[in-house]
Amino acid sequence: MKIALLGYGKMGKVIEKIALERGHQIVLRKGSQDTFEGLLDADVAIDFSLPNVAVENISECLNHSIPVISGTTGWLERYEEMVQLCNEKNGSFIYGSNFSLGVNIFFELNEFLAKMMKNLTQYNVSMEEIHHTQKLDAPSGTAISLAEGIIKHTNYKKWTLENPNNDEILIDAKRIGTVPGTHSIFYDSAVDQIEIKHTAHSREGFALGSVVAAEWLVGKKGVFTMKDVLGI
Template sequence: MKIALLGYGKMGKVIERIALERGHEIVLRKSGQDTFNGLENADVAIEFSIPDAAVENITECFNRNVPVISGTTGWLEHYPEVAKLCEEKSGAFIYGSNFSLGVNIFFQLNEYLAKMMSKLTQYKVSMEEIHHTQKLDAPSGTAISLAKGVIENSNYSSWALENAKEDEILIDAKRIENVPGTHSIFYDSEVDSIEIKHTAHSREGFALGSVVAAEWILGKKGIFTMKDVLDLK
């Protein structure tokens, strides 16, 4: 499989190493103002860039009929137009706030727990996410996905970073040097607390998941998620 890496920072380099270990070839390494020369040779693109570059990168892939796996967060206000373009171009697309295989299991666990707790109104839900200081968006895309998973399976309507209302989930977003990512969901009552937590030890899990997704999407058309890749639906 020939892969274009759109975004060649720390994550891009880990993805490159894992892709090569799995027998794939890198035909484009794009960062900053580099051109898209070589994208036309790719079977799939893996896009881990920055919020300001994501939409252009994804659009270029659709225009050149290259399936794209995107793990960049912080650009989702443009997701509807990106999804529309994918459909118009008969493209193939997976966006994931987190491609870690373990985190995607954690997403499912979070939704299942939210369903079980939905009628126990004595418990108040809150969340904490911790990332490295270079992370540009807060809360993390993973935290937003986790909050959405609770909201869709409970009476909560939204989330907030501070001064959360009764129907909002408080997310405490912390930035600490050299932390790949930790996400915790708390259910607190006067008599006890329940907590589920995922801790990433390195970027390896995110990178491996994105390569697995790239392998899976070959030959497919449409918009998918990691639930499709891992058959979790």
């Protein structure tokens, strides 16, 4: 499989390593100043870039019938625009706030727990996410996905980064050292606390998941998620 890497920072380099180990070829390594030369040779593109260029990267792929995986966060106010473009072009697109297999299992666990806790109003829910200091967006896309999973099954209406109202989930977003990603969800009452937590040890889990998603997407048409890829 010929892969275009859109974004060639630390994640892009880890994706390259894993893709090569799985027998794939890299035909484009696009940094912030590079062109799209080589994109049309690709079977699929993987975008781990920056919020301000993700939409351009995804659009370029969809406009040229290149299936595209995006793990870039911080641009989701334009997600529906990309979905519409994908459908108009009969393209192939997966966005994931997190491509780690473990995190996607954690997403399911989070929603299952939220359903159980819905009517236990003595518990207040809050979240903490910790990432490396180079991460630009806060809260993380993963944290937002987790919050949305809780909101879907409870009486909470939205999330906030400070001073929550009764219908808001507080997300404490921390940027510390080189932490790859830690997400915790707390249900607190006067008598106890329930906590679920996912801790990433390296970027390799995210990179492997994105390559697996790319392998899965080639030959398919439509807008998909990691649930489709993993069959969960």
